[in-house]
Amino acid sequence: MIKIExxxxxxxxxxxxxxxxxxxxxxxxxVGAGECVALVGASGAGKSTLMxxxxxxxxxxxxxxxxxxxxxxxxxxxxxIRLRRETLGYVSQFLRVxxxxxxxxxxxxxxxxLGMDESRARDRAAAMLARLNIPEPLWELSPTTxxxxxxxRVNIARxxxxxxxxxxxxxxxxxxxxxxxxxxxxxxxxxxxxGAAIVGIFHDESARxxxxxxxxxxxxxxxxxxx
Amino acid sequence: xxDAQNSSKNFAKIFPKNLAAQAAPAPLLSVRDLTKSYGAHLxxxxxxxxxxxxxxxxxxxxxxxxxxxxxxxxxxxxxxxxGAVIFDTRRDGPRDTVTMSExxxxxxxxxxxxxxxxxxxxxLRVGVSAGGNVGERLMAVGARHYGDIRAAxxxxxxxxxxxxxxxxxxxxxxxxxxxxxxxxxxxxxxxPRLVFMDEPTGGLDVSVQARLxxxxxxxxxxxxLSAIIVTHDLAVVRLLADRLMVMKSGHxxxxxxxxxxxxxxxxxxxxxxxxxxxxx
Numbered sequence: 001m002i003k004i005e006x007x008x009x010x011x012x013x014x015x016x017x018x019x020x021x022x023x024x025x026x027x028x029x030x031v032g033a034g035e036c037v038a039l040v041g042a043s044g045a046g047k048s049t050l051m052x053x054x055x056x057x058x059x060x061x062x063x064x065x066x067x068x069x070x071x072x073x074x075x076x077x078x079x080x081i082r083l084r085r086e087t088l089g090y091v092s093q094f095l096r097v098x099x100x101x102x103x104x105x106x107x108x109x110x111x112x113x114l115g116m117d118e119s120r121a122r123d124r125a126a127a128m129l130a131r132l133n134i135p136e137p138l139w140e141l142s143p144t145t146x147x148x149x150x151x152x153r154v155n156i157a158r159x160x161x162x163x164x165x166x167x168x169x170x171x172x173x174x175x176x177x178x179x180x181x182x183x184x185x186x187x188x189x190x191x192x193x194x195g196a197a198i199v200g201i202f203h204d205e206s207a208r209x210x211x212x213x214x215x216x217x218x219x220x221x222x223x224x225x226x227x
Numbered sequence: 228x229x230d231a232q233n234s235s236k237n238f239a240k241i242f243p244k245n246l247a248a249q250a251a252p253a254p255l256l257s258v259r260d261l262t263k264s265y266g267a268h269l270x271x272x273x274x275x276x277x278x279x280x281x282x283x284x285x286x287x288x289x290x291x292x293x294x295x296x297x298x299x300x301x302x303x304x305x306x307x308x309x310g311a312v313i314f315d316t317r318r319d320g321p322r323d324t325v326t327m328s329e330x331x332x333x334x335x336x337x338x339x340x341x342x343x344x345x346x347x348x349x350x351l352r353v354g355v356s357a358g359g360n361v362g363e364r365l366m367a368v369g370a371r372h373y374g375d376i377r378a379a380x381x382x383x384x385x386x387x388x389x390x391x392x393x394x395x396x397x398x399x400x401x402x403x404x405x406x407x408x409x410x411x412x413x414x415x416x417x418x419p420r421l422v423f424m425d426e427p428t429g430g431l432d433v434s435v436q437a438r439l440x441x442x443x444x445x446x447x448x449x450x451x452l453s454a455i456i457v458t459h460d461l462a463v464v465r466l467l468a469d470r471l472m473v474m475k476s477g478h479x480x481x482x483x484x485x486x487x488x489x490x491x492x493x494x495x496x497x498x499x500x501x502x503x504x505x506x507x
Binding site: 011012013014015052056057058059077078080081096097098099100101112113 | 279282434437438440441444448465466469470483484486487490491493494495498499502
């Protein structure tokens with residue numbers, strides 16, 4: 001489902017003397033359907049950079065990133081927009097939404113973007129919010145005023161409200177209590193069981209042990225270290 | 228059947244449901260090598276891109292970077308010195324709007340296109356009631372039945388969150404945010420496929436901006452609209468635009484997926500622009 005070959009990345013800082021910083025070289029990764037792969041490595045090793053490249057948020061310097069049959073490294077913006085709408089979900093650590101939009105609509109949006117009618121999409125969103133223990137009185141409010149843990153669960157609800165064939169999870173259990181952590185791990189296991197290919201960053205070691213099939217240490221993708 | 232249902236049925240007959248949201252391989256708008264100078268001063272140069280149905284593109288850049296000139300050339304308000312603006316018209320398929328006759332271009336401006344000005348008063352008729360402002364656009368494309376026009380106007384005022392009891396008031400009595408929403412209703416009532424927006428949230432309070440952004444996102448999604456939005460506000464494009472074009476001194480220095488351009492900018496100017504935004 002996800003196949004990364006010989007991937008490299010550099011940052012060029014034009015306003016700091018044109019410094020060119022190579023951050024990744026020779027990265028390879030394959031994630032099959034129903035598989036969950038954890039990216040590990042010290043802070044700054046490039047876990048998030050790799051996730052962002054798979055999502056098309058960062059450009060690549062070389063190599064390829066196949067998600068399904070689309071090479072994200074060479075895709076046109078509209079192909080990536082379509083990939084994100086139909087195939088590739090992303091649970092970020094940060095919530096970025098239009099202010100004033102009710103939580104229910106924020107979570108229903110991925111379904112609405114696929115053409116589902118409003119009431120069905122809102123029903124599904126409500127079920128997901130209930131499952132993640134977001135109190136019902138909050139559903140009609142904008143999540144911008146929520147606590148960190150609540151915002152994170154809204155992000156998770158968006159990522160799991162529909163069955164994406166591939167998912168990127170950035171610290172999905174980071175600021176959750178035990179009960180909600182268990183709910184999220186359950187969602188990940190269900191997604192794997194239906195065949196989703198998942199790449200995740202988990203600092204929570206026991207969560208990683210529970211849901212991930214393999215670990216990839218991205219330190220091995222640092223420039224100069226690749227074989 | 229109620230009057231409102233009846234009129235929306237007639238309305239659907241006059242303006243068939245927008246099919247732009249469905250996947251279509253052909254671009255809605257193809258801009259090729261568009262160039263415009265003001266004497267020795269360059270407005271914009273060699274701009275080329277394709278916009279596909281349902282896409283929202285943002286154009287950012289500092290004052291004087293040529294973004295409004297470019298928008299004016301695309302919307303037929305300014306005559307470019309060179310280049311083509313090929314639009315997939317509802318009636319005749321792809322046509323170069325630069326070389327078409329003025330009456331044809333004006334008709335396109337009333338049927339397939341809409342233009343939302345930064346200053347709502349530039350896009351409204353201040354001496355005419357709110358309902359009249361919306362109805363006038365329908366009459367310009369041939370609607371004649373008073374009941375239908377009034378019902379469509381009421382419907383659209385509701386969609387942009389203007390209370391029905393304000394339908395007979397003049398826009399001069401409206402707040403800035405309400406005027407901007409009225410301008411949007413006036414523009415979208417004829418079911419255009421492409422909307423040009425020039426700083427649509429400029430000059431509004433941030434709380435009013437948020438409400439307008441929410442409204443525009445909903446309309447774009449539900450009507451399958453394509454839009455080109457000129458702004459200097461990076462937060463607005465992040466929330467509203469799928470794609471982004473960055474202009475400097477009349478040239479496009481970078482373009483791509485909006486979040487990619489903002490989070491991994493490649494050009495020195497874009498890097499400067501992104502790093503100059505004050506964090507709230």
